[in-house]
Amino acid sequence: MDFLKAYLPGQAFATDVDSHLRMTDHEVLSAILEADRNPDSPLHREAQRITRREHFRCLYERNPEDVQVNPEAGKAVFGAAAVEFGKENLRYDQYTQKGGGSDFPVLTDDDRICSSIALSTVLANVPVVAIEYVFVDPSVRARAEKWLKSHRSDIIRPVRREE
Amino acid sequence: MERLQRDALLVTLIEHLQQQGSWCGETHIQKTAYFLQDLMAVPLGFDFILYKHGPYSFDLTSELTQMRADGIVSLLPQPPYGASYRPGRTSEVVKNLYPKTIQKYTRQINFIAQRLGAGNVASLERLATALFVTLRGKEAGVKARAQRISQLKPHIPVGEALDAVQRVDGIRHDSQAILG
Numbered sequence: 001m002d003f004l005k006a007y008l009p010g011q012a013f014a015t016d017v018d019s020h021l022r023m024t025d026h027e028v029l030s031a032i033l034e035a036d037r038n039p040d041s042p043l044h045r046e047a048q049r050i051t052r053r054e055h056f057r058c059l060y061e062r063n064p065e066d067v068q069v070n071p072e073a074g075k076a077v078f079g080a081a082a083v084e085f086g087k088e089n090l091r092y093d094q095y096t097q098k099g100g101g102s103d104f105p106v107l108t109d110d111d112r113i114c115s116s117i118a119l120s121t122v123l124a125n126v127p128v129v130a131i132e133y134v135f136v137d138p139s140v141r142a143r144a145e146k147w148l149k150s151h152r153s154d155i156i157r158p159v160r161r162e163e
Numbered sequence: 164m165e166r167l168q169r170d171a172l173l174v175t176l177i178e179h180l181q182q183q184g185s186w187c188g189e190t191h192i193q194k195t196a197y198f199l200q201d202l203m204a205v206p207l208g209f210d211f212i213l214y215k216h217g218p219y220s221f222d223l224t225s226e227l228t229q230m231r232a233d234g235i236v237s238l239l240p241q242p243p244y245g246a247s248y249r250p251g252r253t254s255e256v257v258k259n260l261y262p263k264t265i266q267k268y269t270r271q272i273n274f275i276a277q278r279l280g281a282g283n284v285a286s287l288e289r290l291a292t293a294l295f296v297t298l299r300g301k302e303a304g305v306k307a308r309a310q311r312i313s314q315l316k317p318h319i320p321v322g323e324a325l326d327a328v329q330r331v332d333g334i335r336h337d338s339q340a341i342l343g
Contacts, residue, residue, distance in 0.1 A: 068253055071167060071233035096229045103189075103238075103245050118242035130232035158256055161168070162263035 003046040056135035074132035089137040097129040183280025194287040203271035217288040289327035
């Protein structure tokens with residue numbers, strides 16, 4: 001993602017059909033190898049992450065126990081780690097399911113209309129998809145893991161934002 | 164407004180609606196949140212459009228889903244109908260983060276909960292649509308607004324639309340005591 005953002009004009013794939021179809025895997029792979037072989041390339045570091053498997057590694061992932069303490073525990077870890085190890089060495093990613101879930105009307109055999117979650121305990125208990133990760137550069141990974149282990153509870157403790 | 168700050172207000176709204184005997188399904192939250200934002204000037208930051216059953220915010224639906232994921236609210240199945248929203252296990256954590264914000268908007272939330280909390284889905288749809296047409300439409304008179312509502316939502320008869328417009332005008336008038 002970092003390589004593509006730096007490589008593509010405007011940090012995104014072109015949206016007109018001709019330009020979009022001209023940008024194939026071959027162009028991207030060729031650009032990665034070229035940047036990897038050229039230490040002076042502005043894309044050199046991003047290319048190395050791919051060619052030498054020096055990609056960002058998982059430092060923290062969403063944990064239900066942490067969320068009970070602080071619903072934004074992942075963001076708190078990312079913020080504190082960025083101060084400690086530099087923002088350039090951290091990446092944050094999160095996704096939560098969109099939409100309202102699985103409550104919809106169901107026509108039953110006796111012609112009544114019921115809620116799907118009233119009819120199905122399975123649908124009533126389908127968890128919301130929510131993921132959250134903090135990734136760290138491999139060069140500081142060991143230090144970051146040790147640091148997080150010893151500071152986790154302090155970092156995720158929610159700070160009252162208004163007195 | 165920060166996300167958790169907004170969530171603190173939504174949980175407070177849910178609690179007040181419950182106290183007024185509201186079913187507190189998603190529709191109840193959608194319509195009362197619309198009143199809070201557009202009538203009571205609570206800056207929740209949701210984008211409401213006039214959807215099939217009145218003002219609706221896709222952002223708010225996503226926010227409620229996020230709040231479920233974070234345990235700030237939970238869904239309680241209520242057979243044979245749909246589910247009700249209830250404060251979740253982390254609701255107090257979020258409320259404790261923003262005591263000033265909650266205090267600042269409690270009167271507005273309480274006013275809306277008292278005026279709309281007992282309403283069912285159909286009446287809330289009519290009232291919220293009436294407010295939408297009143298605030299965003301070009302029609303000024305009571306009858307003209309009622310006709311516009313019935314035109315936009317043909318399943319709402321003009322007579323019921325007229326009643327909704329008059330009730331909304333009453334709510335708007337009474338809200339001035341809080342808004343100043």
